Amino acid sequence: MVAQRPIADRERAAAAPDAERSEARRSAVMMDVARLAGVSHQTVSRVLNDHPSVRAQTRDRVLDAMRQLDYRPNSAARTLVTRKSQTLGLVGYETTLVGPASMLYSIEGAARRAGYFVSIASVQSLDTRSVLDAINRLRDQAVEGIIAIVPQESAVEALARVPHDIALVGVGLGEASDVPMVGLDNTGGAKLAVNHLLDLGHERVHHICGPRDWPEANERLAGWREVAGAGTRRAPVALSGDWSARSGYEAGRKLAADRKVTAVFCANDHMALGALRALAEAGRPVPGDVSVVGFDDIPEAPYLIPPLTTVQQDFGGLGRRSLELLMEQVGTGGRTHRNVRLAPHLVVRNSTAPPRSRS
Amino acid sequence: MVAQRPIADRERAAAAPDAERSEARRSAVMMDVARLAGVSHQTVSRVLNDHPSVRAQTRDRVLDAMRQLDYRPNSAARTLVTRKSQTLGLVGYETTLVGPASMLYSIEGAARRAGYFVSIASVQSLDTRSVLDAINRLRDQAVEGIIAIVPQESAVEALARVPHDIALVGVGLGEASDVPMVGLDNTGGAKLAVNHLLDLGHERVHHICGPRDWPEANERLAGWREVAGAGTRRAPVALSGDWSARSGYEAGRKLAADRKVTAVFCANDHMALGALRALAEAGRPVPGDVSVVGFDDIPEAPYLIPPLTTVQQDFGGLGRRSLELLMEQVGTGGRTHRNVRLAPHLVVRNSTAPPRSRS
DNA sequence: ACGCCCGATGTGAGCGTTAACACTGGCCGC
DNA sequence: GCGGCCAGTGTTAACGCTCACATCGGGCGT
Numbered sequence: 001m002v003a004q005r006p007i008a009d010r011e012r013a014a015a016a017p018d019a020e021r022s023e024a025r026r027s028a029v030m031m032d033v034a035r036l037a038g039v040s041h042q043t044v045s046r047v048l049n050d051h052p053s054v055r056a057q058t059r060d061r062v063l064d065a066m067r068q069l070d071y072r073p074n075s076a077a078r079t080l081v082t083r084k085s086q087t088l089g090l091v092g093y094e095t096t097l098v099g100p101a102s103m104l105y106s107i108e109g110a111a112r113r114a115g116y117f118v119s120i121a122s123v124q125s126l127d128t129r130s131v132l133d134a135i136n137r138l139r140d141q142a143v144e145g146i147i148a149i150v151p152q153e154s155a156v157e158a159l160a161r162v163p164h165d166i167a168l169v170g171v172g173l174g175e176a177s178d179v180p181m182v183g184l185d186n187t188g189g190a191k192l193a194v195n196h197l198l199d200l201g202h203e204r205v206h207h208i209c210g211p212r213d214w215p216e217a218n219e220r221l222a223g224w225r226e227v228a229g230a231g232t233r234r235a236p237v238a239l240s241g242d243w244s245a246r247s248g249y250e251a252g253r254k255l256a257a258d259r260k261v262t263a264v265f266c267a268n269d270h271m272a273l274g275a276l277r278a279l280a281e282a283g284r285p286v287p288g289d290v291s292v293v294g295f296d297d298i299p300e301a302p303y304l305i306p307p308l309t310t311v312q313q314d315f316g317g318l319g320r321r322s323l324e325l326l327m328e329q330v331g332t333g334g335r336t337h338r339n340v341r342l343a344p345h346l347v348v349r350n351s352t353a354p355p356r357s358r359s
Numbered sequence: 360m361v362a363q364r365p366i367a368d369r370e371r372a373a374a375a376p377d378a379e380r381s382e383a384r385r386s387a388v389m390m391d392v393a394r395l396a397g398v399s400h401q402t403v404s405r406v407l408n409d410h411p412s413v414r415a416q417t418r419d420r421v422l423d424a425m426r427q428l429d430y431r432p433n434s435a436a437r438t439l440v441t442r443k444s445q446t447l448g449l450v451g452y453e454t455t456l457v458g459p460a461s462m463l464y465s466i467e468g469a470a471r472r473a474g475y476f477v478s479i480a481s482v483q484s485l486d487t488r489s490v491l492d493a494i495n496r497l498r499d500q501a502v503e504g505i506i507a508i509v510p511q512e513s514a515v516e517a518l519a520r521v522p523h524d525i526a527l528v529g530v531g532l533g534e535a536s537d538v539p540m541v542g543l544d545n546t547g548g549a550k551l552a553v554n555h556l557l558d559l560g561h562e563r564v565h566h567i568c569g570p571r572d573w574p575e576a577n578e579r580l581a582g583w584r585e586v587a588g589a590g591t592r593r594a595p596v597a598l599s600g601d602w603s604a605r606s607g608y609e610a611g612r613k614l615a616a617d618r619k620v621t622a623v624f625c626a627n628d629h630m631a632l633g634a635l636r637a638l639a640e641a642g643r644p645v646p647g648d649v650s651v652v653g654f655d656d657i658p659e660a661p662y663l664i665p666p667l668t669t670v671q672q673d674f675g676g677l678g679r680r681s682l683e684l685l686m687e688q689v690g691t692g693g694r695t696h697r698n699v700r701l702a703p704h705l706v707v708r709n710s711t712a713p714p715r716s717r718s
Numbered sequence: 719a720c721g722c723c724c725g726a727t728g729t730g731a732g733c734g735t736t737a738a739c740a741c742t743g744g745c746c747g748c
Numbered sequence: 749g750c751g752g753c754c755a756g757t758g759t760t761a762a763c764g765c766t767c768a769c770a771t772c773g774g775g776c777g778t
Binding site: 072073074075076077079080085087092094095096098100101102104105108109112117118119120121122124137139140141142244245246248249270273274276277280299300302303304305 | 431432433434435436438439444446451453454455457459460461463464467468471476477478479480481483496498499500501603604605607608629632633635636639658659661662663664
């Protein structure tokens with residue numbers, strides 16, 4: 001095996017019969033194309049960049065030469081001189097939550113359409129240090145802008161510390177910072193959910209909330225509290241979860257044990273899923289006995305038992321909007337101090353119904 | 360020594376001793392660091408690349424200057440001259456399936472540890488053309504290698520057409536190609552699931568399979584058929600799904616209508632989730648009346664109703680292994696003709712039990 | 719017909735880095 | 749004591765591209 005290596009190597013480097021080089025064939029560069037087309041390298045460059053003043057005939061000759069040589073512009077050389085890498089950075093949290101994943105794809109798609117590449121830097125935890133490290137990695141690659149999907153308070157701090165001369169957009173991070181942000185109207189979404197339950201006739205709406213250091217969880221909590229505790233009503237104490245089905249299950253068990261509970265708003269679908277199971281185990285039929293509303297509208301939501309009423313987030317739209325916001329900054333060179341909030345949308349399925357006791 | 364800095368300075372910008380020039384301040388380059396440290400730019404380069412022959416004292420001076428100027432090496436310039444971009448490409452399918460998402464993160468993490476960046480190119484559909492386009496986009500960025508997570512037959516064809524001088528690894532694409540592959544032992548995993556059901560005493564094990572143009576679906580189908588139809592047994596006809604909960608639900612309804620059905624193996628957890636709901640609706644308790652096994656072990660699996668017995672895939676491991684395989688190629692410059700199969704693992708929960716009729 | 723301007727093209731100079739080689743001294747061996 | 753070597757450093761030339769400017773015909777106004 002070890003003795004084989006040199007041979008294989010020699011094969012690669014073996015003298016090419018047809019021409020000069022003893023090295024492996026270098027891929028064609030602009031000069032090669034120019035030579036073949038009988039023009040100067042600069043004309044090739046012009047063709048490449050759609051410069052207007054190139055005769056159609058010349059352009060065709062050049063294009064043809066490019067095709068013949070399978071020419072690929074060297075992006076490093078171009079970046080070196082133009083100081084534009086045509087690359088955007090994406091900081092993502094290592095999670096299998098559907099939101100981040102689908103935003104990633106929609107961002108990449110939108111970036112591609114805008115002529116940009118996207119490079120990723122993931123972080124395992126959302127502490128300030130890790131996020132800053134990830135951003136630095138991206139900066140080392142000379143990205144022209146960064147979208148950060150790091151929806152935790154500590155990460156927001158990190159973003160605030162990023163030098164202002166670099167384009168940056170945060171997604172789902174609340175508003176407590178001067179970094180441009182894109183996010184869902186979580187408070188409004190929560191109200192949608194709670195009002196739906198209230199409209200059905202429920203007296204008290206319980207809540208299983210997400211981690212308190214996630215701005216989105218807090219916003220949903222606030223929205224719930226505002227409506228569930230309005231007028232003469234008093235909002236019950238919120239149960240805390242961590243977005244996981246497990247935590248929803250545990251909170252659900254507590255809720256199931258209380259016969260007075262008739263309505264639950266969960267801060268995300270995964271927790272709702274767990275709650276649904278806890279309720280089923282406790283012999284409390286949904287929606288007959290207890291109504292449940294989730295948040296996110298994961299693809300499985302329509303197929304849970306029962307199909308889940310939930311607040312839909314348009315992750316694709318979130319991704320696209322964040323890219324737009326970033327491109328504005330890249331275009332103007334300055335930070336856009338603007339926050340974008342997308343409107344949520346309630347999807348009513350079968351996990352909600354009027355309370356049994358009344359009407 | 361030249362008379363102070365005037366000459367060099369005048370070249371860079373008009374007088375202005377120290378204040379802001381009309382232009383934005385250019386970020387420091389190697390030459391600036393060299394000047395400040397009183398050495399040549401080459402010495403700075405040596406420090407940067409840990410070249411041994413630099414006096415410790417000199418190195419410290421240089422390092423200090425770098426820090427003072429917040430110097431960041433220009434990666435484009437480095438790439439231009441070394442012909443190494445330190446970047447890997449990832450072709451991913453726009454899906455929210457957990458598998459791809461978690462592999463993405465594990466690949467990025469492993470790449471980072473190996474000193475590489477990762478750039479992504481997503482495809483909306485897995486036809487040959489789209490995949491080839493995505494690969495070309497990556498090639499335009501001069502990536503040093505590509506990992507493709509495009510688990511569909513047509514995509515496999517596309518990979519086979521990629522020039523052999525570019526490092527490439529496919530994930531979850533079966534074996535029908537000469538491209539190095541990493542994947543789970545799907546056939547073995549299916550056998551694990553079916554044997555588990557058989558061992559419990561079930562006579563016939565039904566199957567809801569994934570799309571037939573996905574190699575992984577076929578492998579699972581083959582594994583099921585081999586065991587479920589062994590000996591005197593005859594395997595039932597497989598119902599076809601498309602990985603979605605919806606398709607699982609529909610197949611589940613058909614199965615639920617047949618009282619003789621006692622055991623179902625679903626090609627993934629999402630379809631199992633749908634099947635679970637269909638069974639529940641039809642009043643066929645799981646596992647009392649029907650046993651169900653899934654595949655993947657999604658995070659929600661333990662919280663379904665009932666908790667799902669399933670075949671676990673180690674997505675993180677898959678990602679890491681594919682990176683290793685790619686790095687081997689990048690290291691040696693040749694394709695590694697080697698396929699890696701990871702062993703699956705059965706996780707028994709509460710969706711499986713012996714059939715009611717016997718024992 | 720003359721100068722002018724403009725469309726079409728070529729020339730030269732960088733962009734910031736690494737590679738290859740040249741140049742210092744000081745220390746070694748004999 | 750002198751050639752040689754080696755650690756430590758500087759000098760110069762790429763790398764492949766774009767930008768600014770130079771060049772060169774020819775149509776056009778007067």
